[in-house]
Amino acid sequence: xxxxxxxxxxxxxxxxxxxxxxxxxxxxxxxxxxxxxxxxxxxxxxxxxxxxxxxxxxxxxxxxxxxxxxxxxxxxxxxxxxxxxxxxxxxxxxxx
Numbered sequence: 001x002x003x004x005x006x007x008x009x010x011x012x013x014x015x016x017x018x019x020x021x022x023x024x025x026x027x028x029x030x031x032x033x034x035x036x037x038x039x040x041x042x043x044x045x046x047x048x049x050x051x052x053x054x055x056x057x058x059x060x061x062x063x064x065x066x067x068x069x070x071x072x073x074x075x076x077x078x079x080x081x082x083x084x085x086x087x088x089x090x091x092x093x094x095x096x
Contacts, residue, residue: 001092002092005085005088005089005092008085008088009085012081012085015081016078016081019074019077019078023070023071023074026067026070026071029067030063030064030067033060033063033064037060
């Protein structure tokens with residue numbers, strides 16, 4: 001039984017490593033997007049007027065919200081997986 005739990009933990013570890021790589025890639029994209037937004041001049045940019053600027057601002061906000069939702073989903077998945085492992089480890093310690 002301990003071998004199976006160890007195997008599950010190893011698989012979860014690999015899964016978490018892959019998710020961490022995805023999150024790091026998304027973080028790099030977000031950092032680059034922030035740099036691009038920061039590079040926009042403070043003097044009236046040519047975004048086809050206020051409606052164009054509002055539209056582009058909305059798109060940036062949607063991207064940031066999507067990123068934060070992805071991070072929240074990852075944290076939830078990690079918590080669920082860790083909860084299962086802790087429960088199994090607790091059950092094993094009670095059996096001994």
